[in-house]
Each structure stands twice: as C-alpha cells, then as structure tokens.
Amino acid sequence: MNLLAKLTLIISLAFYGASTISAQDADYRTATSLIQQGQITQALALLRRMAAQRPTDPQVHNLLGIALTTAGKMQEANEEFKRALALNPKLFSVLKNLALNELALGQLEDAKRHFESLLTLSPHDRACHWGLAEIAFARRDFAQAALHYERSGDLAWKEPTTLLKFASSYTETGQRDRALALLEKLPADIDAKLQFEAGLLFAKLGKFDLSARRFAAARSDFPDQYRVGYNLAFAQLKAGEFATAIGTIEELLAKGYRQAELYNLLAQAYEASGRTNEAYEALRLATASDPTDEANYLDLITLCLKHQSYDLGLKIADIGLRHIPNSYRLRLHRGAVWALKGEYEEAMQDFEIASRLAPDKGLPAVARGMVLIQMGKAAEAVELLRRQSVKSPN
Numbered sequence: 001m002n003l004l005a006k007l008t009l010i011i012s013l014a015f016y017g018a019s020t021i022s023a024q025d026a027d028y029r030t031a032t033s034l035i036q037q038g039q040i041t042q043a044l045a046l047l048r049r050m051a052a053q054r055p056t057d058p059q060v061h062n063l064l065g066i067a068l069t070t071a072g073k074m075q076e077a078n079e080e081f082k083r084a085l086a087l088n089p090k091l092f093s094v095l096k097n098l099a100l101n102e103l104a105l106g107q108l109e110d111a112k113r114h115f116e117s118l119l120t121l122s123p124h125d126r127a128c129h130w131g132l133a134e135i136a137f138a139r140r141d142f143a144q145a146a147l148h149y150e151r152s153g154d155l156a157w158k159e160p161t162t163l164l165k166f167a168s169s170y171t172e173t174g175q176r177d178r179a180l181a182l183l184e185k186l187p188a189d190i191d192a193k194l195q196f197e198a199g200l201l202f203a204k205l206g207k208f209d210l211s212a213r214r215f216a217a218a219r220s221d222f223p224d225q226y227r228v229g230y231n232l233a234f235a236q237l238k239a240g241e242f243a244t245a246i247g248t249i250e251e252l253l254a255k256g257y258r259q260a261e262l263y264n265l266l267a268q269a270y271e272a273s274g275r276t277n278e279a280y281e282a283l284r285l286a287t288a289s290d291p292t293d294e295a296n297y298l299d300l301i302t303l304c305l306k307h308q309s310y311d312l313g314l315k316i317a318d319i320g321l322r323h324i325p326n327s328y329r330l331r332l333h334r335g336a337v338w339a340l341k342g343e344y345e346e347a348m349q350d351f352e353i354a355s356r357l358a359p360d361k362g363l364p365a366v367a368r369g370m371v372l373i374q375m376g377k378a379a380e381a382v383e384l385l386r387r388q389s390v391k392s393p394n
Contacts, residue, residue: 028063035067043067051080058084062094074101092121099131108135130155130162137165142172157182160190164197171204179205192221196228199235208239226257233265242273260290264299271303279303287316291323294330301333305340313337328357332364335371344371362392 027050034043047064054060065080081098084091099114115131122128133148133156146169149156157163163186170179179201186198195218202211215232222228229252236245249266263286270279280303286296297320304313317334324330335350348371354364365388372381 028060031063031067035063035070038070040067040071044071056087058087058091058094061087062091062097065094065097069097069101074105077101078105092118096125096127100127103131103134108138111135124151126151126153126155133169134162134165137169142169145169146173146175157185160186160194164194164201168201171201176205180207183210188217192218192223192228196222196231199231203231203235203238208235209241211235212239212241225255226252226259229257230259230262230265233262233269237265237269237272240272242269245269246273258289260286260293260296263289264296267299267303276303276307287319294320294324294327297324298329298333301330301337305337308340310337310341326357328354328361328364331357332367335364335367339367339371339374344375347371360391362388365392 027046031043031046031050034040034046044064044067047060047067050057050060051064061080061084065077065084068074068077068080078098078101081094081101084094085098088094095114096118099111099118102108102111102114111131112135115128115135118125118128119132129148130152133145133152136142136144136148146166149162149166149169155162156166163182167179167182167186170176170182183198183201183205190198195214199211199214199218202208202214212232212235215228215235219225219228219232229248233245233248233252236242236248246266246269249262249269252262253266263282267279267282267286270276270282280300283296283300283303286293287300290296297316300316301313301320304310304316314334314337317330317337320330321327321334331350331354335347335354338344338347338350348368351364351368351371355361355368358364365384369381369385372378372384
C-alpha cells in the first residue's frame with residue numbers, strides 16, 4: 001500500500017470514531033468493518049443502498065467515497081466526497097480525502113487549492129503539508145517541496161519513495177548536509193528501482209562509494225541491465241575503485257554491450273590504473289563503435305597530448321574530421337597539437353577554421369592569440385582578442 005492510500009485510510013479510521021457521525025448505526029458500522037477487512041465489493045453494495053436511502057447524510061457519502069477510493073475508483077469517489085461537502089462544507093476530513101484523491105489523479109491545481117484551504121483551518125496538518133510537498137516536487141519547485149516535507153513530520157521519510165524526493169529537494173536547493181543526513185534513514189532492503197534512484201542521488205552529492213553500493217544492490221533486479229551496470233562502473237571509477245570498475249565494464253562487454261560510451265569509460269579506468277596502451281585501444285574501439293561521436297576523438301587526442309604522442313594525436317584528429325568535418329572542437333584540438341609541435345602556421349589555420357565554425361565561442365580566438373604571442377605578434381593578438389571580446393562578452 002502506497003503512502004497516499006495509507007493517508008486516506010488513516011483519515012478514514014480517525015473519522016470512524018468521531019462523535020459527530022450521524023449515521024452511527026448497524027449498517028454504518030458494518031460498512032466500516034467491511035472496508036477495514038478489505039471486503040470492498042460487499043461494502044460498496046451496502047453503502048450504495050445506504051446512500052439511496054439517506055441521500056442527505058454526508059457521512060454516508062464520505063464512507064462510500066472511501067470505499068470507492070480503496071477500490072481504485074477515485075473519480076467516482078471524488079463525486080461522493082463532493083456530495084458530502086455540498087451537504088456540509090465544514091467536514092475537514094472529507095475535503096482532505098478529496099484533495100488526496102486529486103493528487104493521486106494528477107489534478108494538481110485542484111489538490112493544491114484544497115490543501116491550502118485545509119491549512120487555513122489546521123496550519124500544522126502533516127498530510128496537507130505532505131500533499132503540497134508532492135505537488136511542489138512534481139512542478140520542480142524544490143524550495144517549496146523541501147519546506148512542506150519538513151512540516152509533514154515523519155510522513156516525509158517513513159516511505160522510501162518520499163524520502164528520496166525529500167532528499168532530492170534538499171540536493172537541488174544546495175542543502176547537501178541535510179540531504180545526506182536524510183539518506184542515512186534509507187533502508188538497505190528497498191526495491192531495485194529505488195536503489196537505482198538512491199545511487200543517482202548519492203552520485204549527485206559526490207558520495208560515489210555509497211552510490212556504487214546502491215547501484216550494486218539494484219543490479220540483480222533492475223530491468224535495464226546496461227544502464228545500472230554503466231552507472232555502477234562510473235561510480236566505482238569516481239570512487240577510485242579502478243580495478244573494480246574495469247571488472248564491471250568487462251562484464252558488460254562480455255554480455256554483448258558495445259556502446260561507445262562504455263569503451264570511453266573503460267579507457268578512463270585503464271588510464272587511471274596506469275594502463276595507457278589499453279586506454280588507447282579502448283578509445284579506438286569507442287571511435288569505431290560510433291564514428292560520429294566527437295567526444296571519443298577528443299578524449300583520444302587529449303590522451304595523446306598528455307603523453308606527448310603528437311603525431312598520433314594528429315592522425316586521430318584527421319580521422320575524426322573525416323567523419324565530422326564541421327566539428328570546431330576537433331579543429332581546436334588539432335590546432336593545439338600543431339602548436340605543441342611548434343608548427344604555428346598549421347595551428348593558426350585550424351584555429352581560424354574553428355573560429356569560423358563557432359563564431360560565438362571565445363576559445364578558438366584565445367588559442368589564436370596565444371599562438372600569435374608565441375610567434376612574437378603580440379599587437380595582433382591584442383587586436384584579435386579585443387574583437388572577440390565584443391562577440392563573446394561573457
């Protein structure tokens with residue numbers, strides 16, 4: 001049973017014992033008992049007869065709405081709640097049941113209006129604050145979501161799904177320590193989907209060791225084995241567990257996954273482990289897997305620059321430009337290789353082409369300016385950078 005259903009049941013149970021119930025007779029008690037026992041079909045039959053006999057009794061309409069909600073017929077339930085409110089607009093619990101159902105149905109504006117109306121009567125009502133938090137979260141208003149989750153008491157963390165939303169709200173509003181403190185309450189035995197979401201959130205908070213632990217827990221039952229495996233390897237890499245990350249990636253490759261991004265990640269793990277030749281090979285496989293993805297060529301060229309393999313870097317840039325001739329980044333990187341080789345004229349040509357391909361980008365002009373300075377043409381560099389600063393004021 002999800003939290004929304006539990007809240008409706010809590011509200012209804014509280015209402016059953018209220019001294020204001022006017023229909024507290026044998027039929028009403030029987031219907032209440034049937035709902036509590038999960039015998040909804042029998043409860044509905046009885047309550048519909050009662051509603052026909054007592055059309056002006058708001059408590060009967062409310063109980064019928066609760067039974068319909070339990071049966072998953074929330075639209076019908078809301079009609080009964082509205083009938084009860086038309087007979088007695090002051091019935092707080094009925095309005096709360098209606099608002100909760102509207103939230104479940106995605107009728108967020110109506111639910112928000114009703115929750116806010118309820119809070120004017122009971123400013124500290126936890127269920128109303130929880131409902132408003134859910135609405136704010138759905139609308140990505142994380143500041144309001146965090147505020148209302150805080151005011152909803154243990155409803156904000158007693159269910160793992162809600163706890164993750166609360167922690168995410170803190171994360172999105174820069175309250176990192178509060179998010180981490182909240183995540184400490186997250187049970188270890190949640191389902192794979194929630195484990196995966198927790199892994200993503202820990203990664204966003206920079207806790208890659210905890211992120212990897214959650215992805216590992218999700219791995220056996222998560223429906224998308226590649227996605228969970230890739231994220232696990234990424235978290236392991238970021239946590240400094242290079243050998244473990246390599247093992248995870250090799251498992252994915254053995255299962256037939258040949259995505260370029262996976263080879264790229266493998267290359268990062270190899271390079272971090274000091275296995276440079278294997279890193280080169282992994283990036284080469286990445287470019288072969290997706291020849292139109294410039295990121296893999298750029299990473300290969302960067303690796304060449306790091307190890308001063310300039311001629312190899314030029315070859316890789318040439319291959320990349322054959323597949324992606326209008327990539328200003330590849331032109332920029334090839335120009336950098338030429339510059340480090342001391343071939344300034346060739347570097348200037350690539351930087352100029354990069355500037356034409358991306359006139360709003362400042363970096364190609366900066367690179368040209370640096371080469372001009374190396375060539376002893378500082379005045380030209382100043383003029384170039386002044387012109388570019390007008391195009392790229394930020």
